[in-house]
Amino acid sequence: MEVKIEKNEDITTVKFKGRLDTPASQEVAATLLPIQENAAGTIILDCEELEYISSSGLRIFLSLRKAAATKGGKVIVKSINASIRNVFMMTGFLNLFEIA
Amino acid sequence: MNKQYSLSKKILRREFWTGMLLLVVAAVTLEATSLAQFFFTQKSVTEIASKRAEENLENAKVDILNILNQVETAIHNDIWMVRACLPIRDTIWKVTEHVVKENPSIVGSTVALVPGYYPDRPLFSPYSFKDVETGEITHKTLASEGYDYPSKQWFIEGLTHEEGFWSEPYLDVGGGDIMMTTFSMPVRDYEGRIAAVITADLSLDWLKSVFDDVVIYPEAFSMLFSREGQIMVSPVETLVMHNTIQEVSKQFTDTAAMRDFTDAVLSGKSGNLKVHGKKSFSHVYFAPIERTGWSMSIVIPNDQILGDIRKHNRIIMLFQLIGLLMLVLILLAAHRNQKKYKKLTENEEKMEQELEIARGIQMSMIPKTFPPFPERNDIDIAATIVPAKEVGGDLYDFFIKDEHLYFCIGDVSGKGVPASLVMAMTRSLFRAVSSHEKSPRHIVNVLNESLTDMNENDYFVTFFCGVLDLSNGHLRYCNAGHNTPFILTDSVKKLPIVSNLPLGIVPDYDYQEQDTNIIYDDALFLYTDGVTEAENIDHKLFGEKRAETILHTRRSPQDHLNTIYASIEKFVGEAPQSDDLTMLFIHFTNESLRNPSQWRLVLRNDIKQIDRLTEFIDMIAQKTGIDPDLTLSVNLALEEAVANVIQYAYPEGTEGEIKVDASARKDSIRFTISDTGQEFDPTATPETDISLGLEDRQIGGLGIHLVRKIMDRVSYKREDDKNILTLTKTIRKNNGS
Numbered sequence: 001m002e003v004k005i006e007k008n009e010d011i012t013t014v015k016f017k018g019r020l021d022t023p024a025s026q027e028v029a030a031t032l033l034p035i036q037e038n039a040a041g042t043i044i045l046d047c048e049e050l051e052y053i054s055s056s057g058l059r060i061f062l063s064l065r066k067a068a069a070t071k072g073g074k075v076i077v078k079s080i081n082a083s084i085r086n087v088f089m090m091t092g093f094l095n096l097f098e099i100a
Numbered sequence: 101m102n103k104q105y106s107l108s109k110k111i112l113r114r115e116f117w118t119g120m121l122l123l124v125v126a127a128v129t130l131e132a133t134s135l136a137q138f139f140f141t142q143k144s145v146t147e148i149a150s151k152r153a154e155e156n157l158e159n160a161k162v163d164i165l166n167i168l169n170q171v172e173t174a175i176h177n178d179i180w181m182v183r184a185c186l187p188i189r190d191t192i193w194k195v196t197e198h199v200v201k202e203n204p205s206i207v208g209s210t211v212a213l214v215p216g217y218y219p220d221r222p223l224f225s226p227y228s229f230k231d232v233e234t235g236e237i238t239h240k241t242l243a244s245e246g247y248d249y250p251s252k253q254w255f256i257e258g259l260t261h262e263e264g265f266w267s268e269p270y271l272d273v274g275g276g277d278i279m280m281t282t283f284s285m286p287v288r289d290y291e292g293r294i295a296a297v298i299t300a301d302l303s304l305d306w307l308k309s310v311f312d313d314v315v316i317y318p319e320a321f322s323m324l325f326s327r328e329g330q331i332m333v334s335p336v337e338t339l340v341m342h343n344t345i346q347e348v349s350k351q352f353t354d355t356a357a358m359r360d361f362t363d364a365v366l367s368g369k370s371g372n373l374k375v376h377g378k379k380s381f382s383h384v385y386f387a388p389i390e391r392t393g394w395s396m397s398i399v400i401p402n403d404q405i406l407g408d409i410r411k412h413n414r415i416i417m418l419f420q421l422i423g424l425l426m427l428v429l430i431l432l433a434a435h436r437n438q439k440k441y442k443k444l445t446e447n448e449e450k451m452e453q454e455l456e457i458a459r460g461i462q463m464s465m466i467p468k469t470f471p472p473f474p475e476r477n478d479i480d481i482a483a484t485i486v487p488a489k490e491v492g493g494d495l496y497d498f499f500i501k502d503e504h505l506y507f508c509i510g511d512v513s514g515k516g517v518p519a520s521l522v523m524a525m526t527r528s529l530f531r532a533v534s535s536h537e538k539s540p541r542h543i544v545n546v547l548n549e550s551l552t553d554m555n556e557n558d559y560f561v562t563f564f565c566g567v568l569d570l571s572n573g574h575l576r577y578c579n580a581g582h583n584t585p586f587i588l589t590d591s592v593k594k595l596p597i598v599s600n601l602p603l604g605i606v607p608d609y610d611y612q613e614q615d616t617n618i619i620y621d622d623a624l625f626l627y628t629d630g631v632t633e634a635e636n637i638d639h640k641l642f643g644e645k646r647a648e649t650i651l652h653t654r655r656s657p658q659d660h661l662n663t664i665y666a667s668i669e670k671f672v673g674e675a676p677q678s679d680d681l682t683m684l685f686i687h688f689t690n691e692s693l694r695n696p697s698q699w700r701l702v703l704r705n706d707i708k709q710i711d712r713l714t715e716f717i718d719m720i721a722q723k724t725g726i727d728p729d730l731t732l733s734v735n736l737a738l739e740e741a742v743a744n745v746i747q748y749a750y751p752e753g754t755e756g757e758i759k760v761d762a763s764a765r766k767d768s769i770r771f772t773i774s775d776t777g778q779e780f781d782p783t784a785t786p787e788t789d790i791s792l793g794l795e796d797r798q799i800g801g802l803g804i805h806l807v808r809k810i811m812d813r814v815s816y817k818r819e820d821d822k823n824i825l826t827l828t829k830t831i832r833k834n835n836g837s
Contacts, residue, residue, distance in 0.1 A: 019714075021714070021739060022707055022710050022739060023708050023710050026707065052732060052735075052736070054740060055802035055803040055805075055806055056743070058802055062797065065794065066797075066799075069794055082729075083729055083732045083733070086729075087736065087806070090790075090805075090809045090810070091790055091806065092790025092791060092797075095791075096793075096794055096797065
């Protein structure tokens, strides 16, 4: 699992690559903690190269989304593949996120 | 006190009159039903009689035409010989001799030449005939004896009927008054001129025997008339060949019907009509035999058709009346003397005691020790019969012989002592037959034969019989109209069944056998309709669905039966049990017959081990050809379930194992996740509401939610201090289908 974070003024882009499974999520959660604490701007979760996501990965997304909501920011999920879209559908995430 | 007494007397009197009223209503209804039934039966029985009569007429016609055809064919075949012999006229004898000699049914034959065909012999007609008794053949010329053949009907008609003509029957005065008929047809010479008429005389002494078979009721009879109404066959021998239908008709009172009948016979019609006599009437069925112009008929007196039904109906009505009369008497007696009520109750108690003993005997016949084969580890069985109030007719049985498990379940129609006797008989027969018979089909066929033979009371038995080869899991079974058993593999399904007929109904019925293979951990659940038709006070039935739902969870055989029975009891509530309730659960546990598509992965309680799980799933997907999308989903569900165990089952800092067993079938894949950690049932957690908005959404609970969404079945059990979670997914293969 690789995570790249790019900051451009108040837009933060997080690029995921590989499988965001339970063990990977533990590390990624730690990596993204600063972003979550400072979620006033726009956060783009770029999923173009994300192959797989488990509930622990979804929890990271949801935590970011909640933090952004309380701090006046927003979260955009970008380029999810079909199987991840399916997971989003099963969990009701399609309604919680702005999907681009 | 006194007041109370008179009040109860009043109530009693009112009950008495209500009872009487009900009886009168019952009597009227019963008798009306019998009458209605009588009329409907009468109609259909008459229809059947008419159909049989018509069929018999048709059969007789075929028999007669068969013989006539033989004669016609013989003559047709010999015409070329006559033609060839015409130039040398004395050789014609050879033809007539040949015809008589070669055809047993032809007693005489002539070739009668057209007058003047031979200028030197105005009339020439060589005739050969044989003695019916000795078979000796004699020759003569008809013309020489002053017999003026050109004026005879057979000659005149023979000249003009190219296809041949059958004469009116006649008595052969010379040959012992035998009834005869003559077939004649023209012969043309090589120039195409009609040269002669060839004939064959046919004795008709066999006719009567054809009609002997036609008679279907003792007093019915048949008749045969010629083209001109001559009586050819009749039960009154003196009429034969002496009287005509026209003469006989005049003696009947029902002149209109007889006129119609005579017309129909003479004009060669078929149909039926009724001829009325003094008291009753007869059905007359008639049909022509084309070519000969003959007409056959069958006469059946109406009383013959309805005789038995009338008698039965009278008996039934009489019995009903007697029964009702007895009820009236009982009611009267009971009303007069309440002590008799008490006595009746005592009798009832005595009867119940006897039934109790009968039930004891009945139950002692079936295997009741569970587990029945503690020394074996390849099979586990549990069974139970819960009899209704009376002794009933349910049965089950099983035993092992030569490494084959023989088992059966059955339900005898009806209740009480007679049903339980049939049940005992069925069970003994099952044991006796299966001791030397390995095929369920043969077992069931023999049982059916025996039960049909002994079946005087119209009992029947729904029955299911199976023979399981314990060494290889091959299961052969035969179903005789019994409830379809469930088979528990990765899923719970009904066993594919040809329902066949219950035992004891149709002798010689050939039952169909089926077979399937079962493997380690498969199970069968057999039951009687006492399970599915258990009724609660609202008359709702327990049904198959409720049982099936229980079977989805994995349990031991005895646990299954206990759970289902508890569920039935809860469902039924206060309603009385109306029928025997029988269940048989067979669990096949032959370890050597594990599914070849089985894999196991053992993990430590370390979250990093999830990578190994992913490899494991990929390996299975590759071996079974599951498509990539489904693989991802299955992987996700497994990861959620396993990660949950890894993170929470064992206390922080302690080590523990998680086993993942997978087995793939044709249409499903099953995962069993087991651990020895603290008890936790993920299926008991509440459903996650995914429709909630952001503020209300909980961060947790998504894992088990995904497991439930992705898998088709999720079940949990706690056994031997282990958490055992079973996940099943229906699969479709990569390769198209």
